[in-house]
Amino acid sequence: MTENLAFMTDFTRWLVDAAMVTRNQRAGELHRLLCEKLVDLGIPLWRSSLGIELLNPEFEGVQVRWIAHEAHIETLPRGSDGSDYEGSPAQIVDTTRKPFRRKLDGAASNMALLGDLHRDGATDYYIVPLPFLDQERTAHLSFASRKQGGFSEAEVTALGDAAMLFSPYAERFMLRRSADTLLTTYVGRRSAAKVLEGALDRGKAEMITASILIADMRGFTQYSDTRPIANVLSTLNDFFDALVAAIEAQGGEVLKFIGDALLAIFPASDGQPVPTQPAITAALDIRQRVTALNAERAKAARTQIRFGLVLDAGEIAYGNIGSRTRLDFTAIGPAINHASRLLELAKRLDRDIVVSESFAAAAEGFDFQNIGHHRLRDIAEMQPVFAIAQEA
Structure with a gap:
């Protein structure tokens, strides 16, 4: 209990500072710093993905991926068929509003993403819904490890806590981006x-x-x-x-x-x-x-x-x-x-x-x-x- 409280206190202080440093940037930069911080804390993180549904006339959402210290950003255009999303872990947590975990121990999976991660050497996968106040938008944060045996239970708890603390900052970035996007869309960039x-x-x-x-x-x-x-x-x-x-x-x-x-x-x-x-x-x-x-x-x-x-x-x-x-x-x-x-x-x-x-x-x-x-x-x-x- 004491050890977890110390982690939460130190992590919260770090997150406040990191959010201030990245306040004029996209949420992807704060996500990158989050992943690097988790690695520094000793969590065997290999891959993390932040998915946020957007209020945007061109894009349904954005997917920010951090893989072995490299960041990637992918946007999903409106009108996409959504075939990758159907039946995925992301859809499960968006629908149930509950975390989802799967050990990637070689057992067959009917989820394409988990099969791909297993082939890339992942041993454990954990995804949590982010509790945005705006319930009309969905968001989730996932973590994967290549460590033999995957994440420990204490590490899973720490990842869940980190995601909950990260959530309001991610929503703040999303709300600012939505405001900027919508104003630009309806009144023009200079006027916005x-x-x-x-x-x-x-x-x-x-x-x-x-x-x-x-x-x-x-x-x-x-x-x-x-x-x-x-x-x-x-x-x-x-x-x-x-x-x-x-x-x-x-x-x-x-x-x-x-x-x-x-x-x-x-x-x-x-x-x-x-x-x-x-x-x-x-x-x-x-x-x-x-x-x-x-x-x-x-x-x-x-x-x-x-x-x-x-x-x-x-x-x-x-x-x-x-x-x-x-x-x-x-x-x-x-x-x-x-x-x-x-x-x-x-x-x-x-x-x-x-x-x-x-x-x-x-x-x-x-x-x-x-x-x-x-x-x-x-x-x-x-x-x-x-x-x-x-x-x-």
Whole structure:
């Protein structure tokens, strides 16, 4: 009893310090330090695996493995068949919420993982569920040994205690990662960072200079009225995949989706000119991606996608707007309004990429096509408008 209490006290103090050292890193680094610490304490650990179910639009979960002092990380994409998970020790502990142990003494096992571990020289396997407060997410921590005879009973007890102490720190890392992932997914990376830094006051906005990109899908209303909803959602997702990939590749940030439309910005760094080249590159990439997408859709006899896109530049207010209980971290300003009016004009002129006068003036050296002066809704004076030719 006294010996176990001493272990728990020393280990707890070490874990607090280790968690502080790794607080700005992923949970995998704390797991690596945990495994190294257990080895230092004399536990014959050869392999350990930390599995955590994620709240992530791309990945079901993450598996962090430590094998003979080497760390490996594997993510499980959403939509995977889960064949490795069915009937596995991980599924058993996730379902029963109880530890599972199996001596790997050569007896046949119907679990593929245990068979693989035995062939690699493992003699004992122990896995425990981590008691996260968030019961919607499952997590487990497993240990394997190559020592003859496997873990002793005292070592199994120590591993179980270590896992319980490790659990709240693992959940803390997971919750932080989930918050960062979800905010980035729904409001964009730059906006997510601002919110996590504490930019929560309603009505407070930062004045920034940026290139603005607004785009939408042509004929979407008619398309959505005449197609099954599954087709509409699939087409929208394909369209936005093409746009977002091109924008983010150039450092742009998508602020919002509105129906079939998208608003993105390319903020200027402090004291630097408005970044027009990344926005131009993104626009041209979008044109190419939609062309490639349409080629694939033609093979499947699906409707071709047509789009309109506007590039503008100017000063915008970037911050929190909304009610006391529901905020939107977004951008507003005359330049945004101007860009939306240009998008209407692009449709009337049947142009895919239209550029404002302010953007064209800022983008020195690029050969835009002058398409004349045009009247924009709610703007008194005729506006010079430019385009990027199809051959650009």
